[in-house]
């Protein structure tokens with residue numbers, strides 16, 4: 257009986273025998289005896305004219321029993337590789353042979369393929385196959401997030417350095433720079449809206465306070481020193497944070513800087529652990545407010561024109577809208593009065609206290625904050641503010657109310673004008689008609705109901721400058737806001753007057 261050797265040797269021999277059998281070279285009488293697992297009745301032996309076959313298979317991961325059978329010659333097609341004798345890799349191992357009982361051998365599925373697992377995976381493999389990529393994906397995600405966060409932190413750190421790092425200050429705050437230099441740098445740098453925040457902070461924190469110079473509704477005003485120069489520091493109480501913020505915001509309106517508007521230097525909020533100190537630093541003017549100045553001094557005709565013209569220039573600039581990328585919105589002051597105008601050394605005015613101002617957004621024709629009905633100082637309130645008929649949707653209404661107040665300020669100035677050796681004492685507008693801290697109702701009765709206005713003395717007609725001033729005032733006080741002069745008109749009239757009177761500005 258032939259025994260099968262290795263597969264390479266076996267195949268040609270098998271093929272040869274199959275061919276022999278097919279060609280009838282093996283006599284039918286010499287029937288081939290094979291093991292037969294299904295032939296219980298004939299002692300597990302069968303006879304065939306074809307081949308003996310043994311096969312073993314894996315089904316659902318289990319090794320099935322060996323199957324041994326006889327294959328008739330007619331079934332041995334195709335002759336070279338009869339389909340009965342084909343193996344399926346990893347699943348079925350089939351062996352055909354052509355000598356008696358040659359199929360009694362024990363077959364096994366060839367190794368090299370996951371044993372018994374075929375194409376069905378166990379739980380461990382399944383977990384490995386699914387969890388592996390998921391784990392890898394998560395790992396990549398975490399690494400990605402970490403890298404992103406690292407970059408963000410670096411970027412934020414750099415940004416903070418740009419804003420806060422005092423090492424950047426040297427660009428602006430070289431040791432020999434005075435306030436004037438700083439302001440000059442500002443006006444030529446073209447930013448138009450103030451010093452960078454970190455410079456503001458550094459300046460504010462190196463100011464040495466000297467003496468208190470005034471007290472207002474929102475806090476105290478101090479004179480301070482910075483690099484040998486004087487500055488004014490308005491210190492707001494922490495309750496007034498909104499006023500502090502708003503005033504700083506308005507002062508930093510692009511292109512606001514003007515010789516007749518108080519020069520803003522810095523805003524700073526310093527937390528000392530118990531409370532927050534809110535500072536607003538500005539130019540210092542030793543004469544103080546126009547109210548203080550007129551109380552102390554009378555003025556010449558030239559002095560009056562300088563004060564009046566500069567105040568009109570400041571207000572005209574505030575009111576004016578400048579178009580373009582470096583433009584400026586129209587701004588209404590809403591608290592114009594002699595206490596909120598400062599007098600500079602050269603005898604001109606600087607309009608201050610912009611905390612109640614509103615800005616006009618001309619594109620949408622809206623006002624930048626929701627304006628409340630009655631703000632400002634009651635004594636200086638225009639009739640339409642007192643009786644609440646002001647059209648708050650219309651920005652020009654606020655400008656007209658400012659003009660009414662400017663007229664009152666002009667009256668205060670003109671009274672102090674020394675012409676021909678005569679001048680009057682200082683008085684607040686309506687001093688003779690209302691008490692010292694008048695209520696809205698008291699003001700409304702006088703201004704709206706009785707339609708009274710400050711008295712314009714007849715003798716002013718004798719002096720051209722006072723005559724012009726008297727005329728301007730009346731045209732600022734019309735009950736109808738729209739009929740009043742504009743700041744620009746007043747500025748032009750007073751410019752002509754200054755030329756006539758040979759005033760040197």
Ligand SMILES: Nc1ncnc2c1ncn2[C@@H]1O[C@H](COP(=O)(O)OP(=O)(O)OP(=O)(O)O)[C@@H](O)[C@H]1O
Nearest residue numbers: 469470471472473474477488539540541544545595
């Ligand atoms: N930049 C400055 N330079 C010099 N003195 C100033 C300056 N700013 C304010 N003062 C003085 O401080 C005083 C107080 O100013 P502040 O604006 O706080 O109050 P007010 O104008 O008197 O009243 P209100 O709170 O109604 O505006 C002013 O009247 C003025 O004398």
Ligand SMILES: [Mg+2]
Nearest residue numbers: 472595596609
């Ligand atoms: Mg004030």
